[in-house]
Amino acid sequence: MKAPKSFRLHIGLFGRRNSGKSSILNALTNQEVSIVSEIAGTTTDPVEKPMELLPFGPVLFIDTAGIDDTGDLGKLRISRTFAVFDRTDLGMIVTDYSTWGDYEQTIMQEFHKREIPFIVVFNKSDLHSEDLNITTQLDSLKISYVSTDAFHRQGIDTLRHLLLEKAPADFVNRQAILADLIGPGEMAILVTPIDKEAPKGRLILPQVQSIRDLLDHGAFCMVVREHELELALQRLSSPPKLIVTDSQAFEKVNAIAPPGIPLTSFSILFARFQADLNEMVRGAMTIDQLNPGDKVLIAEACTHHPIEEDIGTVKIPTWLNKYVGGALTFVNMRGRDFPKNIADYKLIIHCGACMWNRREMLGRIMQAREAGVPITNYGLTIAYSLGIFPRALGPFPDALQWVKGKEQNSL
Ligand SMILES: Nc1nc2c(ncn2[C@@H]2O[C@H](COP(=O)(O)OP(=O)(O)O)[C@@H](O)[C@H]2O)c(=O)[nH]1
Ligand code: SF4
Ligand SMILES: [Mg+2]
Helix, strand or coil, X not given: CCCCHHXXXXXXXEEXXXXXXXXXXXXXXXXXXXXXXXXXXXXXXXXXXXXXXXXXXXXXXXXXXXXXXXXXXXXHHHCCCXXXXXXXXXXXXXXXXXXXXXXXXXXXXXXXXXXXCEEEEECCCCCXXXXXXXXXXXXXXXXXXXXXXXXXXXXXXXXXXXXXXXXXXXHHCCCCCCHHHHCCCCEEEEECCCCCCCCCCCCCHHHHHHHHHHHHCCCEEEEECHHHHHHXXXXXXXXXXXXXXXXXXHHHHHHHCCCCCCEEEHHHHHHHHHCCHHHHHHHHHHHHHCCCCCEEEEEECCCCCCCCCCHHHHHHHHHHHHHHCCCCEEXXXXXXXXXXXXXXXXXXXXXXXXXXXXXXXXXXXXXXXXXXXXXXXXXXXXXXXXXXXXXXXXCCHHHHHHHHHHHHHCC
């Protein structure tokens, strides 16, 4: 399904002709769709370029190709380029240290005036080295900047991290946990086992957040233990839109829930809400490629783990060793530190990051991707081990398609 335009992050690309806007776009998206040319552009109409930009997904670049400071700045104000500011959620000024001047400062002032977050990109760093006069000034104004060499793809990862850091929260955070799968006026059933591992007297955060999400969107739910699920289904005059269960009760719930009713787990909902479902599903699928002796990083966001004490230190390591038929080398990390040498690891298994915001988790996913290391989370590791993926990914066609393709290839 194509993402509607208004949900896309609009990135306004400003910069003189030949500053390297198209080259930066290509380097960021790894697509050769924007034409890189050595001849200065002729049109002053901004060009809209819908693209996939990791980790955001679909974004819209608005390329103001074809304007520069050769014209009168006054003309710029009335030109169609200036209207791009009205549509820009996040701005980029592409320049280099030798050309930084009035034109760039005008754009910068406009961003400031409109309170649009932006990044200054000093491109062509292979040709022009840093000018301390400029960067000291930007530092004092607390303006984010980066040096890139789009030609040799240097600095592009740093730029991508800055884009994530600066993007308005509305575009980074998911709007719904599960309400988008249910719809207003419709019902979900949430299955929450109440066993000795459940905290006393309360529900855990993901369950509470899911209930609230449904209420916020005019949907509703029934909350049951797995033992009462069958009875609950019998009482309903029409089936629920979705059943969500704790991964640990998945097998039981799978047997009770008629095949026509979509079923998923809280872990999967939260891999989508707090992280990136497709990326984490891909990560879990690489468990099959692990061999004894391989290094696996187990990362937890909290420095202490109030829930499920031993999952990262005992349960997952024990199961994975059994699965690969030998001892893997596990390293457990807690808190905000991420090891420098992540490329040494074959897999990163992260906690659900329920105490973090999505921006932080996407930052980690990007780091893993840059190092070429697959990443998944606790819940998906468990789900994969239980053989849950095909049914539990039913409500997420993209992720399911990927799993099916992978299974087909390995036949
Ligand atoms: N040396 C060098 N050349 C670059 C760099 N980025 C872009 N170019 C070259 O600069 C020219 C203009 O680039 P382009 O991306 O079309 O600029 P645009 O007009 O701003 O879109 C092309 O010849 C590019 O190959 C860079 O970082 N270093
Ligand atoms: S942030 Fe991670 S470690 Fe902390 S409670 Fe949530 S899942 Fe556990
Ligand atoms: Mg261009």
